[in-house]
Amino acid sequence: MEIFTNSQWLPLVFMGLMGISILAYVILDGYDLGVGILMSQASDEEKDKMIASIGPFWDANETWLVLGAGILLVAFPIAHGVILTALYLPTAIMLGGLILRGVSFDFRAKANATHKHLWDNVFMSGSLITTIAQGYMLGLYIVGFEHTLTTFAFGIISGICLAAGYCFVGAGWLIMKTEDILQIKAVRWGRIALWGTTLGMGVVSLVTPLINPRIFDKWFSIPNFFIMLPIPLITGALILTLEITLRKLPHPNDHYCWVPFAGAVALFLLGFVGLAYSFFPYIVPDKITIWEAASSPESLLIILIGALIVLPCIIVYTVFAYRVFWGKVKDLSYD
Amino acid sequence: MDALMLARIQFGANITFHILFPSITIALGWMLLFFKLFYGKTRDIKWMNAYKFWVKIFALCFALGVVSGITMSFQFGTNWPGFMMTVGNIAGPLLAYEVLTAFFLEATFLGIMLFGFSKVSNRIHTLATFLVAGGTTLSAFWIIVLNSWMHTPVGFEMIDGKAHATSWLEIIFNPSMPYRLVHMMFASGLTASFLVAGVSSYRFLRGDKCASVIAALKGGVYAAAIIIPLQIFVGDMHGLNTLKYQPAKIAAMEAVWETQEGAPLLLFAFPNKEKRRNDVEIGIPKLASLILTHNLNGKIKGLNDFNGNHPPVAPVFFAFRIMVGTGILMLLISWLSAWQIKKTGVPKNWVAILLVCMTFSGWVATISGWYTTEIGRQPWLVNGLLTTATAAASNVSSSMISSTLAMYLMLYVTLICCFISVVFYLARKAVVTSSNLIKPIEGGM
Numbered sequence: 001m002e003i004f005t006n007s008q009w010l011p012l013v014f015m016g017l018m019g020i021s022i023l024a025y026v027i028l029d030g031y032d033l034g035v036g037i038l039m040s041q042a043s044d045e046e047k048d049k050m051i052a053s054i055g056p057f058w059d060a061n062e063t064w065l066v067l068g069a070g071i072l073l074v075a076f077p078i079a080h081g082v083i084l085t086a087l088y089l090p091t092a093i094m095l096g097g098l099i100l101r102g103v104s105f106d107f108r109a110k111a112n113a114t115h116k117h118l119w120d121n122v123f124m125s126g127s128l129i130t131t132i133a134q135g136y137m138l139g140l141y142i143v144g145f146e147h148t149l150t151t152f153a154f155g156i157i158s159g160i161c162l163a164a165g166y167c168f169v170g171a172g173w174l175i176m177k178t179e180d181i182l183q184i185k186a187v188r189w190g191r192i193a194l195w196g197t198t199l200g201m202g203v204v205s206l207v208t209p210l211i212n213p214r215i216f217d218k219w220f221s222i223p224n225f226f227i228m229l230p231i232p233l234i235t236g237a238l239i240l241t242l243e244i245t246l247r248k249l250p251h252p253n254d255h256y257c258w259v260p261f262a263g264a265v266a267l268f269l270l271g272f273v274g275l276a277y278s279f280f281p282y283i284v285p286d287k288i289t290i291w292e293a294a295s296s297p298e299s300l301l302i303i304l305i306g307a308l309i310v311l312p313c314i315i316v317y318t319v320f321a322y323r324v325f326w327g328k329v330k331d332l333s334y335d
Numbered sequence: 336m337d338a339l340m341l342a343r344i345q346f347g348a349n350i351t352f353h354i355l356f357p358s359i360t361i362a363l364g365w366m367l368l369f370f371k372l373f374y375g376k377t378r379d380i381k382w383m384n385a386y387k388f389w390v391k392i393f394a395l396c397f398a399l400g401v402v403s404g405i406t407m408s409f410q411f412g413t414n415w416p417g418f419m420m421t422v423g424n425i426a427g428p429l430l431a432y433e434v435l436t437a438f439f440l441e442a443t444f445l446g447i448m449l450f451g452f453s454k455v456s457n458r459i460h461t462l463a464t465f466l467v468a469g470g471t472t473l474s475a476f477w478i479i480v481l482n483s484w485m486h487t488p489v490g491f492e493m494i495d496g497k498a499h500a501t502s503w504l505e506i507i508f509n510p511s512m513p514y515r516l517v518h519m520m521f522a523s524g525l526t527a528s529f530l531v532a533g534v535s536s537y538r539f540l541r542g543d544k545c546a547s548v549i550a551a552l553k554g555g556v557y558a559a560a561i562i563i564p565l566q567i568f569v570g571d572m573h574g575l576n577t578l579k580y581q582p583a584k585i586a587a588m589e590a591v592w593e594t595q596e597g598a599p600l601l602l603f604a605f606p607n608k609e610k611r612r613n614d615v616e617i618g619i620p621k622l623a624s625l626i627l628t629h630n631l632n633g634k635i636k637g638l639n640d641f642n643g644n645h646p647p648v649a650p651v652f653f654a655f656r657i658m659v660g661t662g663i664l665m666l667l668i669s670w671l672s673a674w675q676i677k678k679t680g681v682p683k684n685w686v687a688i689l690l691v692c693m694t695f696s697g698w699v700a701t702i703s704g705w706y707t708t709e710i711g712r713q714p715w716l717v718n719g720l721l722t723t724a725t726a727a728a729s730n731v732s733s734s735m736i737s738s739t740l741a742m743y744l745m746l747y748v749t750l751i752c753c754f755i756s757v758v759f760y761l762a763r764k765a766v767v768t769s770s771n772l773i774k775p776i777e778g779g780m
Contacts, residue, residue, distance in 0.1 A: 055450055056450045059398070059401055059442040059443075059446065060439065060442040060443040060445075062405065063438045066404070066405055066408050066434055066438055067435075067438075069408050069412075070408055070430060074419075074423065074427030074431045075427070077416075077419035077423035077427065078420060080412040080419060081412050082416075085413055085416060085731050088739070089735060089739070091409055092742065092743075095406045095409060098405055099746055099750070101402075102398050102401060103399055103402060103753075107395070107757060110760075111753070111757050295427055296424045296497070298500065299424040299427055299499075299500065302500075302503065303432075306436070307435060310435040311435070314440075314443075317443050318439070318443055321443050321447060324454050324455055325451070
């Protein structure tokens with residue numbers, strides 16, 4: 001019966017809400033960060049197209065990060081303090097990257113044309129810095145915020161792998177939103193990034209149980225092993241399907257151009273479920289559970305009521321915004 | 336320097352940089368809506384041209400506001416973990432409502448407002464503009480509620496060292512909220528008005544005398560001339576409210592060390608914190624008492640009677656004078672310009688030059704005003720409840736803070752320079768293109 005008291009189920013609900021926002025962030029800002037990193041491989045004309053494909057969305061995409069960090073802050077304030085002070089430097093670097101990226105997006109179109117290249121470079125490096133810092137933060141979270149040379153190396157590796165992941169979802173976005181040469185290029189980028197993504201997911205899946213006996217038991221004891229087995233199996237099958245599909249893209253009538261993006265979303269979802277299963281019920285690995293870190297139930301209830309009213313509206317108008325800019329991207333203009 | 340001071344400087348630098356841009360977008364969003372509505376009503380192309388020029392600057396400010404705002408949501412945790420641990424039950428829901436009701440609304444419809452002109456009907460586009468303006472205002476509302484509650488906390492009880500809400504209505508409509516909210520809205524109105532008037536004057540002086548430039552210039556000047564007396568009135572009310580709830584802040588603003596009746600209004604002074612008195616004083620006798628208590632011999636409680644629990648005097652004293660001085664300058668220049676433009680229909684060059692100089696005056700007034708009120712709350716983070724020192728992170732070294740502070744400062748200074756130069760660059764570019772005027776836009780597609 002204990003599950004029915006407010007202080008029991010509310011933290012669970014907020015864990016779920018935070019998970020959804022982080023997942024939404026990783027997919028949505030993931031594709032525009034990925035497009036930013038991939039821009040380094042594109043011609044000037046293609047850069048304009050790539051920017052145009054993410055232009056109307058990046059602001060709102062980034063808001064999911066504010067919501068994710070916001071829920072951590074308001075629902076699990078103790079964990080917010082512990083996690084962010086432990087990750088003080090990478091957080092600051094990520095924020096620096098986000099600032100550079102966000103502003104150069106606007107400056108490049110408005111500043112003197114001779115400075116456009118400069119702002120393009122700032123945009124690409126800002127995207128890369130943000131991504132590596134986020135991956136590094138994920139890596140350090142997995143190793144429980146230990147600061148040694150090995151964990152630093154692991155953090156950097158997971159940063160690079162996250163960059164591959166973002167490039168993959170970014171390439172998927174471009175395959176869907178562009179045509180002709182840029183689309184062909186995006187398919188090539190997608191194939192390379194898929195392997196980086198696979199490698200990254202593999203490394204994280206191996207390291208996480210190996211360094212943490214609790215997580216090892218969770219995955220490899222019977223019957224858990226058989227219950228969770230579908231996750232790696234589906235992931236493997238999905239990667240194979242994506243590789244085969246990418247070989248055949250772009251299709252003459254542009255059929256299946258949405259498959260890589262949808263596949264990327266599914267991959268991120270699977271990886272996320274795996275991580276969530278590993279760490280639940282801890283919010284600070286092996287130290288603080290979601291119940292220990294949660295705010296008072298009456299405050300959580302107030303937020304939940306607001307969230308239940310507002311979130312459906314957010315989803316409706318987000319879908320509306322995506323529909324307005326549906327289809328292949330045209331040049332972006334204020335007219 | 337110790338970690339606490341560095342953490343304060345870092346947070347202060349970030350929040351200073353952040354407020355520059357919302358203080359423009361809150362009011363500029365509504366101005367853009369009015370440009371669109373005027374166009375819809377009069378079908379005069381000058382309003383559409385004004386919209387198209389200013390929407391670019393709006394987009395730029397919005398992006399700068401978003402990225403610096405994200406930084407803030409992280410720095411609550413990295414710099415002040417004790418804040419959320421003590422008052423998280425109150426601050427949390429307020430911040431959550433800001434994100435949920437305002438951030439997504441403005442960010443999502445911004446895309447349609449900026450790039451959707453040819454993709455949606457004119458009506459939907461106007462609606463998107465309205466929702467963006469409404470979103471920025473709503474976001475200001477929630478954050479002002481929280482900030483005001485930190486100055487005048489009510490509607491809660493302390494259980495085991497943590498604040499728990501007892502009345503959300505009392506928390507939201509806390510005693511200083513109405514004054515602070517209106518004061519901030521007018522501050523934004525003035526910032527945007529002087530920006531619009533200043534940049535339009537710059538275009539005017541460079542020979543761009545088309546109808547849309549004159550219309551924006553006049554609009555900016557008239558708006559400023561109307562808002563500034565209201566702002567002075569509201570500011571005075573806000574001061575009386577502060578006297579009631581935070582008398583130490585008022586004592587610091589006026590540099591009153593000893594409790595006295597018939598206190599003079601100091602025009603200038605050097606507060607000396609070692610000797611606990613002012614070194615030089617130039618003042619008007621009895622005026623401070625008159626303004627604050629509406630009585631020539633009214634009593635004002637001095638800093639020495641607060642048992643050391645008062646803010647640092649000099650920064651509060653000077654910041655307040657910079658704000659008031661800028662406000663008076665705004666009053667003089669906006670009324671002078673309005674009178675001159677009303678008389679001859681177009682601004683004279685000297686008026687335009689004055690307005691160009693005042694382009695960013697709103698920033699100066701807004702920031703010095705915020706410094707007055709926020710430094711004036713020290714040593715408290717939440718008045719009477721939680722000190723800034725207790726809320727600071729104890730496990731972040733000062734070398735870590737100073738290195739990230741250096742990074743942030745470099746970024747902020749560079750970006751402010753870029754922003755100002757791009758605004759004037761856009762103004763110069765508009766001079767070239769406005770000679771071949773943009774063709775009229777058909778409504779409803």
